[in-house]
Amino acid sequence: MDIFEHVMEKARTAKSASRKMAVLSTAVKDAALRAMADAILRNRAAIREANDKDIAAAPAFGFTKAMIDRLTLTDSRIDAMAEGLREIAAFPDPVGKLTDVVRRPSGIRVGRMTVPIGLIGFIYESRPNVTVDAAGLSLKAGNAILLRGGKEAITSNVVLAGLLSETATANGIPDGAISIVEMTDREGVRHIVEAEGIVDLVIPRGGKGLIKAVVDNARVPVIKHYEGNCHVYVDRTADLDDAVKITVNAKTQRPGVCNAAETLLVHTDVAGVFLPRIAAELESRGVELRGCKRSQAFVPSMKPAVEDDWYTEYLDLILAVRVVDSLEQAVEHINTYSSGHTDAIVTSDIQSAEYFVTAVDSSSVMVNASTRFSDGGEYGLGAEIGISTDKLHARGPMGVADLTTYKWVVYGTGSIRE
Amino acid sequence: MDIFEHVMEKARTAKSASRKMAVLSTAVKDAALRAMADAILRNRAAIREANDKDIAAAPAFGFTKAMIDRLTLTDSRIDAMAEGLREIAAFPDPVGKLTDVVRRPSGIRVGRMTVPIGLIGFIYESRPNVTVDAAGLSLKAGNAILLRGGKEAITSNVVLAGLLSETATANGIPDGAISIVEMTDREGVRHIVEAEGIVDLVIPRGGKGLIKAVVDNARVPVIKHYEGNCHVYVDRTADLDDAVKITVNAKTQRPGVCNAAETLLVHTDVAGVFLPRIAAELESRGVELRGCKRSQAFVPSMKPAVEDDWYTEYLDLILAVRVVDSLEQAVEHINTYSSGHTDAIVTSDIQSAEYFVTAVDSSSVMVNASTRFSDGGEYGLGAEIGISTDKLHARGPMGVADLTTYKWVVYGTGSIRE
Numbered sequence: 001m002d003i004f005e006h007v008m009e010k011a012r013t014a015k016s017a018s019r020k021m022a023v024l025s026t027a028v029k030d031a032a033l034r035a036m037a038d039a040i041l042r043n044r045a046a047i048r049e050a051n052d053k054d055i056a057a058a059p060a061f062g063f064t065k066a067m068i069d070r071l072t073l074t075d076s077r078i079d080a081m082a083e084g085l086r087e088i089a090a091f092p093d094p095v096g097k098l099t100d101v102v103r104r105p106s107g108i109r110v111g112r113m114t115v116p117i118g119l120i121g122f123i124y125e126s127r128p129n130v131t132v133d134a135a136g137l138s139l140k141a142g143n144a145i146l147l148r149g150g151k152e153a154i155t156s157n158v159v160l161a162g163l164l165s166e167t168a169t170a171n172g173i174p175d176g177a178i179s180i181v182e183m184t185d186r187e188g189v190r191h192i193v194e195a196e197g198i199v200d201l202v203i204p205r206g207g208k209g210l211i212k213a214v215v216d217n218a219r220v221p222v223i224k225h226y227e228g229n230c231h232v233y234v235d236r237t238a239d240l241d242d243a244v245k246i247t248v249n250a251k252t253q254r255p256g257v258c259n260a261a262e263t264l265l266v267h268t269d270v271a272g273v274f275l276p277r278i279a280a281e282l283e284s285r286g287v288e289l290r291g292c293k294r295s296q297a298f299v300p301s302m303k304p305a306v307e308d309d310w311y312t313e314y315l316d317l318i319l320a321v322r323v324v325d326s327l328e329q330a331v332e333h334i335n336t337y338s339s340g341h342t343d344a345i346v347t348s349d350i351q352s353a354e355y356f357v358t359a360v361d362s363s364s365v366m367v368n369a370s371t372r373f374s375d376g377g378e379y380g381l382g383a384e385i386g387i388s389t390d391k392l393h394a395r396g397p398m399g400v401a402d403l404t405t406y407k408w409v410v411y412g413t414g415s416i417r418e
Numbered sequence: 419m420d421i422f423e424h425v426m427e428k429a430r431t432a433k434s435a436s437r438k439m440a441v442l443s444t445a446v447k448d449a450a451l452r453a454m455a456d457a458i459l460r461n462r463a464a465i466r467e468a469n470d471k472d473i474a475a476a477p478a479f480g481f482t483k484a485m486i487d488r489l490t491l492t493d494s495r496i497d498a499m500a501e502g503l504r505e506i507a508a509f510p511d512p513v514g515k516l517t518d519v520v521r522r523p524s525g526i527r528v529g530r531m532t533v534p535i536g537l538i539g540f541i542y543e544s545r546p547n548v549t550v551d552a553a554g555l556s557l558k559a560g561n562a563i564l565l566r567g568g569k570e571a572i573t574s575n576v577v578l579a580g581l582l583s584e585t586a587t588a589n590g591i592p593d594g595a596i597s598i599v600e601m602t603d604r605e606g607v608r609h610i611v612e613a614e615g616i617v618d619l620v621i622p623r624g625g626k627g628l629i630k631a632v633v634d635n636a637r638v639p640v641i642k643h644y645e646g647n648c649h650v651y652v653d654r655t656a657d658l659d660d661a662v663k664i665t666v667n668a669k670t671q672r673p674g675v676c677n678a679a680e681t682l683l684v685h686t687d688v689a690g691v692f693l694p695r696i697a698a699e700l701e702s703r704g705v706e707l708r709g710c711k712r713s714q715a716f717v718p719s720m721k722p723a724v725e726d727d728w729y730t731e732y733l734d735l736i737l738a739v740r741v742v743d744s745l746e747q748a749v750e751h752i753n754t755y756s757s758g759h760t761d762a763i764v765t766s767d768i769q770s771a772e773y774f775v776t777a778v779d780s781s782s783v784m785v786n787a788s789t790r791f792s793d794g795g796e797y798g799l800g801a802e803i804g805i806s807t808d809k810l811h812a813r814g815p816m817g818v819a820d821l822t823t824y825k826w827v828v829y830g831t832g833s834i835r836e
């Protein structure tokens with residue numbers, strides 16, 4: 001079978017399942033999710049065996065030790081996957097909420113009802129536990145999912161998806177609701193994103209190459225989990241103790257993730273006091289600073305920043321630093337260079353906070369808080385399927401409710417339009 | 419100047435305006451909208467003069483009398499455009515709503531704030547009054563708009579957009595917030611939908627050729643106003659008087675619009691009574707019926723329906739008719755052939771209604787009401803920019819609130835993530 005036929009067969013079966021899923025009861029979905037959690041624990045040995053094969057193959061893909069660590073399903077990670085499914089089962093059902101119901105002068109009652117999106121294509125890389133999260137969230141929201149993970153985790157992914165799919169089907173979920181593309185040919189991605197009328201939404205989550213492959217070919221709607229070039233702006237009126245705490249946390253608590261800060265902007269009035277202080281704190285933690293000319297004047301140890309630095313998501317212990325003349329200039333810098341993920345202001349001035357919150361065009365805007373809070377768990381969404389850097393439908397951390405859409409429901413009494 | 423440069427210059431200016439618009443006050447936006455209404459009335463003569471040029475050119479485009487009528491800006495239509503802007507000014511501001519604010523265990527407060535989308539590309543055909551509606555709705559939601567109307571109305575559109583833009587700018591709206599592509603070369607559409615990073619959303623509204631040109635080339639998100647292949651299903655338990663009223667209204671009240679019914683599905687148990695009755699009603703109103711074999715047995719005057727009929731949006735006094743064996747078969751027919759616009763059931767059975775509402779995958783689902791109600795005005799949204807047949811972000815009638823998105827706003831107190 002060639003890759004096109006393989007993808008289309010999976011996609012059509014999944015689409016057909018999605019049609020039947022809109023009418024599933026909450027009880028059936030939640031029981032299936034709990035059974036899936038049990039199945040994961042019961043099949044621990046088979047999962048580890050499959051995962052060992054991926055780990056054995058990893059050096060051939062040029063994987064570093066850190067990358068192999070992310071790929072590895074330890075016992076505690078297997079426990080966490082099962083626990084994640086139980087947590088999803090415990091969420092309220094996001095489907096079937098009827099809101100904004102009004103009676104109109106014509107006599108009809110009209111409102112909006114939350115409904116599943118349909119078939120979601122989920123294209124991702126590396127960590128096999130993402131397979132389980134994505135399948136669980138998708139099922140909870142009444143969607144079918146077509147999983148397409150990377151070749152580096154294919155054996156783990158296929159075993160996990162197979163286990164979940166089997167268990168789901170045995171518990172009243174339509175066959176094909178959890179499907180996985182087993183052939184990892186690159187063109188598989190293209191076939192998924194070109195499947196107009198079959199795939200309702202594609203969510204890509206991975207490196208730039210993956211995102212580009214999706215966006216360049218997409219004929220179906222896409223919600224991207226793209227990069228996080230995040231900023232901390234220290235305002236003229238900032239409490240500098242808070243500014244130090246927040247900058248250090250945003251840069252160093254976990255530098256390799258998308259909500260870590262990559263550029264620090266400092267108001268000129270506080271630069272002379274703040275920059276030497278934050279530089280000492282960051283450099284003692286091994287952070288390399290790259291500053292504009294004015295920053296360098298205060299901290300001679302800084303390397304010079306070039307235009308490219310403002311655009312860069314380092315995902316590493318490097319921070320670009322720029323002195324700005326005003327709040328407005330800070331906002332302009334952010335709206336020019338930010339990836340629209342998460343940007344923070346440290347300020348004591350309520351007008352500055354209000355202006356920053358209103359004017360910065362990013363999915364999360366923080367006042368006196370670290371960019372690291374930009375996360376579904378921290379926001380109270382529970383598990384997240386990704387962090388959208390797009391503007392439509394879902395923005396920022398995407399929880400299970402973002403995997404639904406709505407329909408209009410109208411109740412009449414033999415009502416006709418005059 | 420070539421078309422690419424022309425579009426890009428307009429788009430960049432509009433994008434830059436959109437950045438400034440996020441912070442506009444409600445009072446400034448509403449005053450500008452009222453001034454725009456005044457400007458339309460004050461410049462009635464100039465508008466009619468421009469419109470006369472389009473009307474004079476129309477026969478060369480092969481326009482029928484009905485098409486020329488749609489193109490014509492009569493005095494009452496000019497009044498209606500101004501009145502439309504006043505109504506939009508009177509809406510509550512959709513921007514800046516802060517909802518779902520919660521305090522999290524970490525101490526942060528987090529919520530969602532409605533914000534403008536940014537720059538909207540609006541690609542449309544024919545009626546020049548759409549120019550005014552779209553510009554007004556876009557401004558109210560704090561967006562910049564790049565208008566690209568058809569060549570058949572270009573003189574009217576350019577005069578109207580110029581008037582609105584000038585008046586907006588004179589009233590504190592950033593220059594470029596209302597922009598129009600003045601060159602109607604076909605490639606202009608492609609340049610707009612390829613402007614990644616500049617245009618945030620494209621809304622196409624027009625015939626199939628236009629929609630196809632947009633979708634085939636789109637690199638930016640699109641919300642389509644596509645076709646309406648709408649259904650009325652008469653259930654086993656339907657009140658047949660209601661069924662007659664609703665079917666006649668859905669088919670004949672305005673057959674040329676997207677929420678008119680195109681296919682009638684009838685439960686086999688009532689087909690023998692209902693079909694002859696509805697056929698007499700419809701045929702007396704000049705409706706041509708095309709039926710399945712079983713329908714034809716009850717109404718011999720019906721022409722035979724072929725597979726293509728189930729897919730067709732006639733926009734004319736033609737109705738396809740099919741007898742089904744069950745509610746489930748009706749739903750399956752709809753989910754297979756419907757364009758996902760609006761579908762209705764006539765029933766007395768509450769379980770049938772519930773199943774139909776849940777299982778039919780369309781933007782509007784009606785119970786005992788005519789498909790003709792699927793409309794922003796009827797739903798209480800006020801003016802609508804279109805009716806989305808897509809599933810993400812906005813579905814069904816799109817009002818001014820659907821021209822906003824949201825950002826997450828986090829307030830801390832020097833908060834860091836542990």
